[in-house]
Amino acid sequence: MFFFSAFFAVIASSGSLANLPIIAFEDGYTHLFGDHNLVIHRDGKSVHLSLDERTGSGFVSHDLYLHGYFSASIKLPSDYTAGVLVAFYLSNGDMFQKNHDEIDFEFLGNIRGKDWRVQTNVYGNGSTNTGREERCGLWFDPAEDFHQYSILWTDSKIIFLVDDVPIREVKRTESMGGDFPSKPMTLYATIWDASDWATNGGKYRVNYKYAPFVAEFSDLVLHGCAVDPIEHVTKCDSSAQDSEAVPSGITPVQRTKMGNFRLKHMTYSYCYDTVRYKVPPPECVIKPQEAERLRKFDPVTFGNGRRHRGKRHHRSRGSQEETTSSF
Secondary structure, three states, rough: HHHHHHHHHHHHHOOOOOOOOOOOEEEEEEEEEHHHHHEEEEEHEEEEEEEEEOEEEEEEEEEEEEEEEEEEEEEEOOOOOOOEEEEEEEOOOOOOOOOEEEEEEEOOOOOOOOOOEEEEEEOOOOOOOOOOOOOEOOOOOOOOOOOOEEEOOEEEEEEEEOOOEEEEEEEEOOOHHHHOOOEEEEEEEEEOOOOOOOOHHOOOOOHHHHHOOOEEEEEEEEEEEOOOOOOEEOOOOOOOOHHOOOOOOHHHHHHHHHHHHHHEEEEHHHHHHHOOOOOOOOOOOOOOHHHHHHHHOOOOOOOOOOOOOOOOOOOOOOEEEOOOOOO
């Protein structure tokens, strides 16, 4: 955490992370699965992941990280994308199969004429059964052009950003206990067939007549505290600094934008899911107006399982909804 004091000062003063170094694919990542469905372009700085009838595809970071800023500009597949799932996420499921941590962007495809939906997940210490999922729409078509999707992770909070607009902030609270992600994680990007649940709870499946489905990744940023995979010792500077001096990471202007975004575009929050929770999880702050607005979106629980991690699957749970509003 101390390593990022100067880094967070930049965030607080400028509200932008555009000046962080962009790395070539081979400098930070390696092929995870999918054979020839992963193709490197633009002198090694852009990657295409595709899904066809044979397989999906994915890549993974070389290093484990304990906290940091992780970002990619992503252009999602267009046209009919029901059942298709594109994920950009941190996880240590390969190391901690029973108590893993995870921080996700999940992009859920849709039938023609309906928008992609974005789901964010935060799991700590294997807390997938509790789940802290939110879902939202976007103020643009993510299949028309590249947009930046970023995860900022510290020992006290997690912030999801789209084009430098924070769309969700998760603060570590005492009530969460060990459910806040706190172990080193690896960064992944995947595309795969999630027909069983991704679109209307599995009502609409992948139609391979429209394959290949191609997700494009560029402007890759890995700005984190790398961790030795054997000793779990951080490789970054841990010189003594006052952690209380670390700014919040969200400027006043950004916080206003986040509030506007959530008012217009959030369509599901686990805090308001009365089907899953008779009593909301203890960290939830219930806002009556927000509860009333979200009530029209009926939650759908997708069931148990595992989402795709190479050859493994993990299935998130959340709500099913559509959104047509603009930011």
